[in-house]
Amino acid sequence: MSATRNASTRWTGDLQEGNGVTSFLSSGLPDTPVTWAARTNNPEGKTSPEELIAAAHTSCFSMAFSGALSKAGYTAEEIVTEAAVTFKPGTGITDIALTVRAVIPGLDNDEFQKIAAGAKENCPVSQALKAVPISLEATLG
Numbered sequence: 001m002s003a004t005r006n007a008s009t010r011w012t013g014d015l016q017e018g019n020g021v022t023s024f025l026s027s028g029l030p031d032t033p034v035t036w037a038a039r040t041n042n043p044e045g046k047t048s049p050e051e052l053i054a055a056a057h058t059s060c061f062s063m064a065f066s067g068a069l070s071k072a073g074y075t076a077e078e079i080v081t082e083a084a085v086t087f088k089p090g091t092g093i094t095d096i097a098l099t100v101r102a103v104i105p106g107l108d109n110d111e112f113q114k115i116a117a118g119a120k121e122n123c124p125v126s127q128a129l130k131a132v133p134i135s136l137e138a139t140l141g
Contacts, residue, residue, distance in 0.1 A: 005027075006025040007026070008025055016036055021034065022052070038051075050093060053125075054084065057085070060126070061126070065123075069115055078103045080100065083099075093132050098136045099139075101138075102138075
């Protein structure tokens with residue numbers, strides 16, 4: 001069974017001074033303002049494509065990690081994932097750094113690292129972003 005999710009952005013003006021609004025059509029989440037300045041300077045309450053990618057990647061990784069843990073016979077008490085997506089004007093997205101901290105009863109660090117690495121490789125967003133180096137720092141505890 002496949003699923004399609006939709007979003008749209010309405011942009012007005014030029015790149016530097018213009019602005020847009022991203023709408024989350026599938027979920028109905030609140031519209032979110034987006035600007036060039038939010039990509040390269042202080043976001044000032046606006047988002048950027050990189051922040052949206054970070055959000056997609058953290059939620060996808062957390063789900064993939066939870067699923068992989070279940071297959072290995074573990075249930076996490078908590079998984080907290082952060083993503084730092086680096087954007088360099090003129091070059092593009094240069095790297096993504098995932099950081100995960102998790103509390104998982106009965107799991108030793110070696111197996112934790114193995115399962116986390118597999119989740120990073122197999123999460124669908126990681127798969128879609130293969131053109132960008134993705135690092136992972138995983139902490140159990």
